[in-house]
Amino acid sequence: MWGSTSVKIDNHVYTAGGRSSNFVDCLNLNQVDGDWYKVAFMNKQHQYAASAVLNDQMCVAGGRDGGNNVLSSVELYNPVVNTWTHIAPMQTKRCQHALVCYNGRLYTFGGGEFLNRLNSMESFDPREGKWKLLKPMNEKRRALSGVVDNDEIYAIGGDELKSVERFNIRTNTWTNVGSLNHVRLGSCACVVNGKIYVIGGRDDDASKSIEAYDATINEWKIETNMETPRWDASVVAL
Structure with missing residues (x-):
């Protein structure tokens, strides 16, 4: 739905x-x-x-x-x-x-x-x-996605945004991290095997693509493309 x-x-x-x-x-x-x-x-x-x-x-x-x-x-x-x-x-x-x-x-x-x-x-x-x-957060974000990874909270993309920021719960502070390759409005995200995956979303030809964040190098990389464009969808990690 x-x-x-x-x-x-x-x-x-x-x-x-x-x-x-x-x-x-x-x-x-x-x-x-x-x-x-x-x-x-x-x-x-x-x-x-x-x-x-x-x-x-x-x-x-x-x-x-x-x-x-x-x-x-x-x-x-x-x-x-x-x-x-x-x-x-x-x-x-x-x-x-x-x-x-x-x-x-x-x-x-x-x-x-x-x-x-x-x-x-x-x-x-x-x-x-x-x-x-x-x-x-440092930026206003509508239609973003969010996950918890390694004891920190990530706010990912949103309307007209490639930027990503990370919240440290202990210090109550937000810090910018590496930006997405695409603007993503209405994407969905999950964590699998220590990587954050962001799926679909509108704007900047993102709707079929999946990219992953590796915190050890602070970088997002395009992983693959779906057959079907998706935005305002949802995802769970199995």
Whole structure:
């Protein structure tokens, strides 16, 4: 579904939301040639939301609802009991943003509300039950991708951007690292074998290409091309 978001939990892939949708589909990777099947719907429609895994549950934050309203709401899916519950909303309404989890905390950054781009970052600690603002990024980024690698958070690309920056959680600081080869709007990213892979996205002929970041040399290299152009898609590492 266009503008959906995905995670992997216990060898299951969950894909949630998308255009005017609160549907959630699941793929059981333990079943050979298994089909996708529906699980409990989210409480709200979420398009251009972001997701992460928090304590073996799928967290979906922000996005747009069916009326094109940008959301601050956050929902948590428990696959054991097949239910969605609300947790504290973000301080800022966000869509086309990034969300990651590290050491039991959620971190969301960037995105926007229509033409307004954000560089703000906030974090949610389940023990405190609320979101707190952290150091903003160096650049405003809408339709970026984000990952955690080697205990640091990466904010990758975005609308009209090749630049990438890295957040040190201990020092609460952002530092620019090597830039992408292409501008990437609406790409998706994951970490495999110590490398960050960024897939697709619009602008600058990026929609079929995949590039990887090697932190040891601080450089992005084009790895391969997909057969099908993709943007506003989602990816999980198996």
